[in-house]
Amino acid sequence: MSAISNKPSVAPTRPWAATPRDRAMTALSVGLSLLTTFIIVAATPMKGKLAYFWLFFMVWFVIDSLFIARKGGSKGVRDGLAAKLTLLGGIIVCMTVFSILWATISRGIKGLNLEFLTANMRNASLFDPIGNGGILHAILGTLMLIAIAIIFSVPMGILTALYLTEIKGKAAGVIQFLVQAMSGVPSVVAGLFIYAAIILNTPLRSSAFLGGLALTILMVPTVTRTAQEVLNLVPSDLREAGLAMGATQWKTVALVVVPAARSGLITATILGVARIAGETAPLLFTVGVFDSYNFNPFKGDQGTIPTVVWRGLLGGTPESIQRAWSAILVLLVVVLIMFVLARTLGAKGSKK
Numbered sequence: 001m002s003a004i005s006n007k008p009s010v011a012p013t014r015p016w017a018a019t020p021r022d023r024a025m026t027a028l029s030v031g032l033s034l035l036t037t038f039i040i041v042a043a044t045p046m047k048g049k050l051a052y053f054w055l056f057f058m059v060w061f062v063i064d065s066l067f068i069a070r071k072g073g074s075k076g077v078r079d080g081l082a083a084k085l086t087l088l089g090g091i092i093v094c095m096t097v098f099s100i101l102w103a104t105i106s107r108g109i110k111g112l113n114l115e116f117l118t119a120n121m122r123n124a125s126l127f128d129p130i131g132n133g134g135i136l137h138a139i140l141g142t143l144m145l146i147a148i149a150i151i152f153s154v155p156m157g158i159l160t161a162l163y164l165t166e167i168k169g170k171a172a173g174v175i176q177f178l179v180q181a182m183s184g185v186p187s188v189v190a191g192l193f194i195y196a197a198i199i200l201n202t203p204l205r206s207s208a209f210l211g212g213l214a215l216t217i218l219m220v221p222t223v224t225r226t227a228q229e230v231l232n233l234v235p236s237d238l239r240e241a242g243l244a245m246g247a248t249q250w251k252t253v254a255l256v257v258v259p260a261a262r263s264g265l266i267t268a269t270i271l272g273v274a275r276i277a278g279e280t281a282p283l284l285f286t287v288g289v290f291d292s293y294n295f296n297p298f299k300g301d302q303g304t305i306p307t308v309v310w311r312g313l314l315g316g317t318p319e320s321i322q323r324a325w326s327a328i329l330v331l332l333v334v335v336l337i338m339f340v341l342a343r344t345l346g347a348k349g350s351k352k
Contacts, residue, residue, distance in 0.1 A: 025067050033060035057088055101332075108329025111322040117330070120303070121291035126312055126320040135327055137293045137303040139334065141208065142277070144297055145287070145304060146338075148212025149219050149276055154269055156216075157223030158258075164224075165231040166253050183221040190217040191282030199286070208297040211287035211304075215279060219272040226271050230264030231257065266342050277335050280306040305331045 037056045041047060046055065061084055068076045116134040124133025160179065164172050194214045198204055234257050242252035258265070288301035289311065305327050312324030 026064065029060060029064040029067050032063050036063070057084070060084070104325070104329050104332060107322075107325040109326075111326035112329065116323075116326060120293060126315045126323055127317050128319065130319060130322055135303075135305065135308050135323075135330065137291065138305045138308045138327065139330065140293065140295075141287075141290070141302040141304045142306070142331070142334065144208050144302070145211050145215060145283075146273055146277065148209060148297065149215040150269065150273070152212065152216040153219040153223055153272060157220050157268065157272070158227050158265060160220075160224045161227035161231055162253060162258075164228055166249070166257065179221050179224050182217070183225065185217070185221075186281075187218055187279045188281035188285075190214045191285035193217065194282070195285040205299075206286055206288040206301055207299055208287060208294070208302040211283050211302065212297070214282035214286045215276040218279060218282070219276050222275045223268045223272040226268035227261075227265055230261045230268060233264070234260045270339050270342050273338060274335060278306055278331060280310050283307055284310075305334075 033056055036059045037052060040055055040059075041051055061081065064084070065077045065080060068080045111130045113131055115131050117139075118136055119134035120137040121133040121135070160175060163169065164176055164179075191214045194210050194217075198210060198213075199206065204210065238256050238260055239252055242256045243249070247255070283304055283306060287304060287307070289307050290301035290303040292303070294300045294302050308327045309324045309331075312320040312322075312327065315321065315324075
């Protein structure tokens with residue numbers, strides 16, 4: 001009598017994983033597609049990198065589908081096409097992002113020097129040779145505006161998200177509608193609102209504080225919607241456990257829900273900062289243009305990196321355009337530093 005094995009059969013965890021034969025067929029189809037693409041480009045007027053890119057994918061779709069059809073039939077072909085379209089979309093997104101980064105870095109780094117990062121434009125102009133004057137005043141002004149916007153928008157956004165996810169009062173539907181509507185408000189409208197409502201009707205004039213208020217209008221919807229999605233991901237078991245131990249709802253939210261979503265709330269803040277960091281239109285109405293330092297957020301015009309970029313591009317000379325590209329690179333670095341710091345502090349707080 002043959003022994004019967006008591007070991008349970010283990011089902012493959014990835015039944016869709018490619019076998020060595022599948023990988024060989026894919027490599028063959030890619031090779032044939034590359035060869036066909038080179039032949040078509042050489043024999044037709046189509047030239048350039050874009051021609052190679054699109055022709056390769058079109059030819060690969062056809063050749064690989066023929067290989068798949070012999071093994072998997074029409075269902076396999078549909079699955080293969082879906083996978084290829086997903087791959088194509090991912091490649092296009094990556095190419096777009098890397099092309100933007102490459103253009104910014106390659107053009108902006110030419111104008112970077114110690115003077116550019118440590119001086120202001122009080123005794124220089126945008127049309128002077130690179131090396132005369134800098135944008136330190138604009139860097140400090142941008143950081144001041146971002147800090148003001150964070151002070152106002154983060155508490156407002158998180159509290160609004162808590163109301164929509166935890167309280168769910170009678171006004172939740174109206175607030176949800178207003179948050180969604182504010183997400184589509186053009187940035188110039190935020191600047192015009194502050195200009196018409198405050199600058200024209202009160203003694204206050206252009207200042208970093210009013211610029212921060214304009215940016216707050218743009219930042220609140222981003223923080224609110226992102227925080228709302230993060231809070232919805234917190235398991236309901238945590239809330240029920242807190243209530244079962246006798247905690248009130250606000251204690252459960254403050255001591256259980258918010259700490260559990262801390263990392264996501266920091267991400268919401270980062271996305272909000274990324275939303276406003278490069279805005280120019282609202283600053284033209286509320287901050288103005290200034291070429292020196294102004295450490296008073298409640299009085300006087302303020303220099304910012306977006307306005308430096310705007311003025312540099314309008315200048316039209318090689319020197320002014322180079323300053324604009326270098327300022328864009330500095331802005332990207334500033335946002336990246338803030339992102340790394342926020343993620344690092346958030347990770348340390350989560351461990352504690």
